[in-house]
Amino acid sequence: MPEGDTIFRAARALQKALSGKVVTAFETGLAKLASLNDDTPLVGRTVEKIEARGKWCLMFFSGDLILVTHMLMSGTWHIYKIGEKWWQPKSRMRVAITCGDYQAVAFNVPIAEFHTTRSLERNSQIPKLGPDVLADDFSIEAGVWALRDRAASHPDDEIAVVLLNQRVLAGLGNVYKSEVAFAANVNPFRQMSTITEREMIMMVEASHKYMKANVLDGSGDGIVTYTGNRRTTHSMDSSDRLWVYGRSGKECRRCGATILMRKQGEQARSTYWCPSCQPWHEMANDPSNNLR
Numbered sequence: 001m002p003e004g005d006t007i008f009r010a011a012r013a014l015q016k017a018l019s020g021k022v023v024t025a026f027e028t029g030l031a032k033l034a035s036l037n038d039d040t041p042l043v044g045r046t047v048e049k050i051e052a053r054g055k056w057c058l059m060f061f062s063g064d065l066i067l068v069t070h071m072l073m074s075g076t077w078h079i080y081k082i083g084e085k086w087w088q089p090k091s092r093m094r095v096a097i098t099c100g101d102y103q104a105v106a107f108n109v110p111i112a113e114f115h116t117t118r119s120l121e122r123n124s125q126i127p128k129l130g131p132d133v134l135a136d137d138f139s140i141e142a143g144v145w146a147l148r149d150r151a152a153s154h155p156d157d158e159i160a161v162v163l164l165n166q167r168v169l170a171g172l173g174n175v176y177k178s179e180v181a182f183a184a185n186v187n188p189f190r191q192m193s194t195i196t197e198r199e200m201i202m203m204v205e206a207s208h209k210y211m212k213a214n215v216l217d218g219s220g221d222g223i224v225t226y227t228g229n230r231r232t233t234h235s236m237d238s239s240d241r242l243w244v245y246g247r248s249g250k251e252c253r254r255c256g257a258t259i260l261m262r263k264q265g266e267q268a269r270s271t272y273w274c275p276s277c278q279p280w281h282e283m284a285n286d287p288s289n290n291l292r
């Protein structure tokens with residue numbers, strides 16, 4: 001049975017193979033999907049993005065169509081190059097989506113449904129996303145509220161894991177997670193219960209600022225634009241523009257200490273930080289705790 005991180009990895013692999021590509025063929029063994037596909041064909045649509053939410057895999061296509069699959073039990077997505085032999089028998093195929101050279105095949109998924117943004121919003125089983133840091137109506141208050149809410153319900157969660165949790169704040173990737181914690185001088189391994197209101201505000205502001213800058217910058221690959229450095233060509237090393245991400249063993253651009261890296265959370269994502277700019281605060285040493 002796939003665990004959350006397996007689904008997360010599957011979604012990432014699907015995203016890498018298919019996103020931005022046009023669907024050239026669609027096949028399904030499910031009558032409901034087949035009839036919906038007759039009315040609103042999948043072929044010709046562009047794969048916009050693929051994301052994991054809990055045990056669900058969401059595949060977004062242009063024209064407001066979302067294929068939602070539940071990966072409970074033996075459900076799984078495979079990616080094949082065209083002509084490659086499938087690892088499971090065709091009888092288990094539920095959905096097969098071809099985009100040029102690649103084919104994504106869902107075997108044995110117990111649930112596969114098409115949704116629109118609206119029907120997805122109304123569905124109470126599929127986890128919702130948190131406020132989107134890139135949305136036009138995003139407010140710092142809403143972002144801080146989401147962090148505060150998470151701190152109340154999951155006080156032991158580590159802050160950098162929470163920053164990546166799309167159900168808390170949507171839009172931050174693994175690069176920004178480290179950059180945002182650095183911007184607020186917050187040690188990425190601190191538990192939510194130790195994060196102050198002021199730090200939450202700084203992190204939400206940094207998230208918003210970095211993501212907007214990245215979109216304006218046009219690189220769109222999760223690379224932050226660090227202020228104070230010239231933006232020149234696309235060929236320049238992206239890590240030149242980051243404070244901590246990808247810089248373990250190098251000097252902190254602010255204080256000169258050595259940047260560290262450690263795998264963090266269930267998904268073992270790389271987290272970078274400066275031990276001097278982002279010191280570890282023990283809860284017990286904080287006198288304000290006695291006031292709670």
Ligand SMILES: [Zn+2]
Pocket residue numbers: 252253254255256257274275276277278
């Ligand atoms: Zn530093």
